[in-house]
Amino acid sequence: MNVVVRHQAEALAAAGHQVEILTRRSSTELSDVQLTPGVTLRFLDAGPARPVPKGDHEGFIDAFRVRMAALGPYDVIHSHHWFSGMAALPLARLRGVPHVQSFHSIAADESTPLSAGERAESPGRMAGEAWLAQTSDAIVAISEAEADTVVRRLGGSPDRVAIVLPGVDGTLFRPTGVASAAGVASPAEVTSxxxxxxxxxxxxxxxxxxxxxxxxxxxxxxxxxxxxxxxxxxxxxxxxxxxxxxxxxxxxxxxxxxxxxxxxxxxxxxxxxxxxxxxxxxxxxxxxxxxxxxxxxxxxxxxxxxxxxxxxxxxxxxxxxxxxxxxxxxxxxxxxxxxxxxxxxxxxxxxxxxxxxxxxxxxEHLDWPRSAEGLLAVYRSLVGPGDEGWRHTLLSA
Missing domain, CATH: 3.40.50.2000 (Glycogen Phosphorylase B;)
Structure with missing residues (x-):
């Protein structure tokens, strides 16, 4: 999830947009940083400043929303994972800003096989995911399989679900012997x-x-x-x-x-x-x-x-x-x-x-600029074309 959020954010910035990524502070040593021109990573104080199991995050939702309310304004709020959505959707409604939800993983009822999805990690997760799927202005799924789960299990409306495939950096992830971004071919790598x-x-x-x-x-x-x-x-x-x-x-x-x-x-x-x-x-x-x-x-x-x-x-x-x-x-x-x-x-x-x-x-046909353009198509359907250059916030749990 973090890889997708960061690379899509950087591709949106390259297309002329301003993006803020908001996430929970998990260490006292973390401070806000500009990842690249147009992309700022902000750490919000919600719960203890240390790593905690994901199942405990539900108790930090209200605090995260309070911290987020001091930021902005934004033209689009896009939440990644259910924790972020539960914090952001009420604030988006209060501000009259479109809310887009991505899940990246969806809880499975304990009576279903493990292969159907993740177990519910906290008491409110399954109900929260259904509420987000049914209430958000748009859902961005990463595959046909996830889109089907959003509709079938969570009750999301098919006409509000869009599929935006992830990308890959083909200059970083490349075969042996293929030139890197610096133009230097990588040596053969045959050992562990x-x-x-x-x-x-x-x-x-x-x-x-x-x-x-x-x-x-x-x-x-x-x-x-x-x-x-x-x-x-x-x-x-x-x-x-x-x-x-x-x-x-x-x-x-x-x-x-x-x-x-x-x-x-x-x-x-x-x-x-x-x-x-x-x-x-x-x-x-x-x-x-x-x-x-x-x-x-x-x-x-x-x-x-x-x-x-x-x-x-x-x-x-x-x-x-x-x-x-x-x-x-x-x-x-x-x-x-x-x-x-x-x-x-x-x-x-x-x-x-x-x-x-x-x-x-x-x-080679799947890169991050193409992935970002898929996101922009969803955003345009909610905001309208306007002059673009929008301010987005991408929330990562």
Whole structure:
């Protein structure tokens, strides 16, 4: 979500708009900053100035709204995630300003399978999401799958739901040998990150995600373990541990040990955008085994890097990865089925090459200026063309 918010904001600013990104202050060391000309990031005091589980954010909504009320004026208020929407929609109504809502993830009732979405993280989330979907002036979904969920589960009106696909920076996320923005071709990257040598030259596979059960990291470990030893790559897991799931990394490490591949699974922590691009560029395959994804931005970033993706057939991943063309999409969560798909890529360089070329070609048509233009079309439908140069506020929970 943060990647989408920032890149869309920067693309809006490049098109002549003024954008403020508002988010909750999670550290006393954070202060307002201009990210790029036309984009200001502001931290609002709502709740303690430290990270807290997302399930606790509901208690900070009123305080966030009070702090936000001192800012502006804005021509459009666009909330990202339900917490932001609950704070912003009443204020937008008071000011007579259009309110646009994006969810990025939508809660699932506890009686539904995990693959249907995230669990409700706080008491008011499910009701709040439905209210936002039914009351906001427009809903921006990131995929057909998310749009369908907004209409079917939350009761949003189809004529107020617009789909705006994310973009990807094709100069940062690029295949090995493709010129960077500075015009310098990247060197071949055939070893694991942080200078470690891949086992027997078999390279490495990547999972990049927040470390929580929803992302299906257990399936990634079990799938890699099921690949034959002569083909099996190292599994590199990149991402920050979620504060909601203390001890989850220990569980994953124990799982790898039970399957006899403890030395072949490495956790490299959260990565900067540049480091993630380099990590993906050197991978032989990227796994996206999530139970639920509204789109799957990592899959698009892997595509731009010219790396085949093996993804779960969950939500927007069916749209982010073209099965058999840019990667492989699997309905099954059987590790043996995943291992078979991985083996098909790892053992067949020609097939892997075909997937890589098609993935990069598709990604080249999806950039952030195009994504921002999709947003502007939604905003114009609410504000009118006018002279534009609007002041937006994008709220990120």
């Amino acid at each position: 990150p942080a200078g470690a040598t891949s086992p027997a030259g078999r390279g490495y596979a990547v999972v990049a995600a927040r470390l929580q059960p929803l992302k299906g990291l257990d399936l990634a470990i079990e799938a890699i373990a099921a690949v034959s030893a002569e083909l099996r790559p190292e599994l590199v897991i990149a991402g920050d541990a979620s504060s909601d799931y203390d001890g989850y990394i220990d569980e994953l490490q124990a799982l790898a040990a039970r399957h006899g591949i403890a030395s072949g699974v490495r956790f490299v922590g959260p990565q900067s955008r540049a480091d993630l691009a380099g990590l993906l560029r050197g991978a032989r395959v990227v796994l996206v085994p999530s139970h639920s994804e509204t789109y799957g931005l990592v899959a698009l970033e892997a595509a731009a890097s010219g790396v085949p993706v093996v993804a779960a057939a969950a939500g927007g991943l069916r749209e982010a990865v073209v099965n058999g063309d840019t990667g492989v999409v699997l309905d099954s969560r059987d590790p043996e089925v995943w291992a078979e798909a991985l083996t098909g890529i790892l053992s067949n360089p020609a097939f892997a090459r075909r997937l890589s070329l098609a993935a990069r070609e598709r990604a």
